[in-house]
Amino acid sequence: MKALHIITGLGAGGAEQQLRVLLRHLPVHCDVVTLTNPGAVADGLRADGVDVLHLGMRGNRDLQALPRLTRLIRRGAYDLVHTHLYRACVYGRIAARLAGVRATVATEHSLGQAEIEGRPLTRPTRALYLGTERLGSATVAVSDTVAARLSDWGVPAERIHVVPNGIDAARFRFSAAERLATRARLGIPPDAFVVGGVGRLVPGKRFDVLVRAVAALPGARLLVAGDGPELTTLNTLAARLDAADRIRFLGECDAHAGVGAPAVPALLSAMDVFVSASREEAFGLAVVEALAAGLPVLHSTCPAVEDLPSRQAPGARRIDGTTQELTALLRERMTAGAQRLDPPPAVDHYDIARSSERLMDVYAHALTASPSRMPTPSTERTRR
Incomplete structure (x- = not known):
């Protein structure tokens, strides 16, 4: 054929x-x-x-x-x-x-x-x-x-x-060595609390909610892989909230190794929690990749998780998506310290x-x- x-x-x-x-x-x-x-x-x-x-x-x-x-x-x-x-x-x-x-x-x-x-x-x-x-x-x-x-x-x-x-789950498996190397490459201390997101920078992805939530948590950092028309607006928002030094928009990042920004699997290893605040999703591929990396996930909508029984993705938690709620949940994660999970059954389901x-x-x-x-x-x- x-x-x-x-x-x-x-x-x-x-x-x-x-x-x-x-x-x-x-x-x-x-x-x-x-x-x-x-x-x-x-x-x-x-x-x-x-x-x-x-x-x-x-x-x-x-x-x-x-x-x-x-x-x-x-x-x-x-x-x-x-x-x-x-x-x-x-x-x-x-x-x-x-x-x-x-x-x-x-x-x-x-x-x-x-x-x-x-x-x-x-x-x-x-x-x-x-x-x-x-x-x-x-x-x-x-x-x-x-x-x-x-x-x-x-x-x-x-x-x-x-x-x-x-997804090819093996590509997203957590690597402690990759975590340290990626953080060093981006100038992030090994013990910093890092929030992450992946997606196109458009209004529907609601990255402004992540910016506001992380800005309200002194010491927390945000890494976002993606590009789009909202980039300037989001950078301006981070600066206005006095958090520009803790929030990084890395541009387009391939799922595979490259010579520019770190590849998505390396970034996921460097993160402590993954957030998807999208208003709508048709699937939620980035959430599944984050679960494969053993990350706790906070998501406002994600059919990839919601179409399965809850036990298939115990590390994923649905949120309302308000800045106040997200700030509170991230503060809890930050206080509890970094936690890596085993990839849930949902990852195998989406092989x-x-x-x-x-x-x-x-x-x-x-x-x-x-x-x-x-x-x-x-x-x-x-x-x-």
Whole structure:
């Protein structure tokens, strides 16, 4: 089988990182097209031996990208096209249909109740999504929560397949040596209390709550891996609260070792507690990675944990997400001292090998259920 993955961008986001780790475990030949932003994950994919092409799309309404993408798919003679993230799902499903691809699968990574990929869900956005969803063979939800949202939208149940995000847990295992080395690299004392967060710096992630809570705890420090439009605002807030020297925004950090900022596993080893204050999540990949590192986790919403029985992730605690509550809980952790936990059963549940097996089942279903390769416009003209 030969598959093409189409994704909106390849910066160091959750969906992008998930694509990279997934391709390491899928037993099929895969190429990747990114519509925009061939960032750190594109470099990582190429290092893994994956062919990555940047389509050079200029914006959501760059309709010239559609024939370019269609020609690329047709030349590649792909058996299956797999799309990731909203823009890629819309353009990719149309292009795959025009190119005559036999089966098209789309993964819905970031569908919230009121937002999609951090942007408000509008009626036109929803209508365009549903209109193009019908062109595909199957839609993958990364959690039961997302599957329920898709069903509420009107996507037929038989088209929805749940394939949870997965991690390579061994990469995130706690390392005492890595903890000391990372803290030394960042100028953090070995005995300092360190709060951590990972994610794109957008309003929906509510990193301002972490900044305010840590600023209210003299001696506590905050490390955040991620970049985005809120960076300047958050740095200004930290300075206004006289905590800029204790709060570090490290930019995009790959899940793998790099020459820039420390990789995410190293940062997790350097932390004492992990916080996710997001308003909405479709899965909560960073929370699962933190649990794999043995960190206590405070989260406001996380389907990856909430869709499982509570005993599967005893180190994760749900919070209301107010600054006052978070400050109080962090103060308790700070007083109790550093505590490392054993990775809970939830980590094994979200093993990437298991996720890849489930996705291969979806591929088989899509290829079996789909009709033979549809004629392309050129072959139609030949028949006439």
